[in-house]
Amino acid sequence: MTSDAETAHVHEHHWEWSWAPLFVVAGTFFLLPISFGFYFAYDSLMYTAIFAGLGTVLLLAGVSIWVNEGLTQTPLLAGVANIGLPIFILSEIFIFLSLFSSYWMLRLGGQSWPPEGTPDGGLEKGIPLIMTVILVSSSVTCHIAEEKLDHGDLSGFNKWWIYTIILGAIFLGFTVYEWQHLIHLDFIPSTNAYSTAFYTITGFHASHVLLGLGAFIAVLIPALGGRTNKTFVNCVSVYWHFVDVVWFFVASQIYFW
Incomplete structure (x- = not known):
């Protein structure tokens, strides 16, 4: 038998948050439209390299965070990835x-x-x-x-x-x-x-x-x-x-x- 307090604890709403989506989106934005724009539109290799490098780091960081969370945290809903x-x-x-x-x-x-x-x-x-x-x-x-x-x-x-x-x-x-x-x-x-x-x-x-x-x-x-x-x-x-x-x-x- 479980008490009312234990039942309430089990059904308590749990919020999950992550920096990973922000890093992935920011990395993709810096890497593709901005760095490509500097290369093709402004012919600036320096800014192309800066934003491409920054975008690559952010993108890899975001994916790495997601992987680490998947390895260390138990998902609230099982099998979501397969769907x-x-x-x-x-x-x-x-x-x-x-x-x-x-x-x-x-x-x-x-x-x-x-x-x-x-x-x-x-x-x-x-x-x-x-x-x-x-x-x-x-x-x-x-x-x-x-x-x-x-x-x-x-x-x-x-x-x-x-x-x-x-x-x-x-x-x-x-x-x-x-x-x-x-x-x-x-x-x-x-x-x-x-x-x-x-x-x-x-x-x-x-x-x-x-x-x-x-x-x-x-x-x-x-x-x-x-x-x-x-x-x-x-x-x-x-x-x-x-x-x-x-x-x-x-x-x-x-x-x-």
């Missing part, structure tokens, strides 16, 4: 679909393609093929890491998780390299409709890769200390596989059509 993740992925699909729809309207608009200002011969086809192999390989290593964790091999999980981070960073490096090469050829976002679509779609995808790397690192840090959460690992893995699938659409539409 929220599909909703999040669905919302991301609609955002990417809106970008692809805009590109399809441009592509099928009746104008000559590629438009004037595009490098002779179109965009390089070899780089996206290499990037595809890298990203698919990262999904494989991510899956192996999950399998290791399911079998209780935390050391093996950490190793394959690190492999995934390395491959994701290499993929992002290819994106930066390609952008620098194209900018050197005066193919910038304002060159023509194709360049605008190219930088918008590839940049939006790259931002998802960057966010995924932040989530990987946030999971890895406590895992190196012997703590992990299978729900977090599963959510990050599903997100990464989604980013992988989206890349097939990016590569096929932007580079090969």
Whole structure:
């Protein structure tokens, strides 16, 4: 039997709060619109580096706080992540679909393609093929890491998780390299409709890769200390596989059509 006082204590409303959402939103805001604006609109490398660095730190801090809270606090409602993740992925699909729809309207608009200002011969086809192999390989290593964790091999999980981070960073490096090469050829976002679509779609995808790397690192840090959460690992893995699938659409539409 429980007393009235104990019952009231059990049903007492409990407020939860976190700095993580503020850090994530602020980091994303500094990293994407502000740093990109200084780079493309004002051609200021110094302010681009400052805000990109600040945004990266805030973004990683926010994700790390969320991971730490998940490892140290008991959620009020169990299984929320398993419900929220599909909703999040669905919302991301609609955002990417809106970008692809805009590109399809441009592509099928009746104008000559590629438009004037595009490098002779179109965009390089070899780089996206290499990037595809890298990203698919990262999904494989991510899956192996999950399998290791399911079998209780935390050391093996950490190793394959690190492999995934390395491959994701290499993929992002290819994106930066390609952008620098194209900018050197005066193919910038304002060159023509194709360049605008190219930088918008590839940049939006790259931002998802960057966010995924932040989530990987946030999971890895406590895992190196012997703590992990299978729900977090599963959510990050599903997100990464989604980013992988989206890349097939990016590569096929932007580079090969």
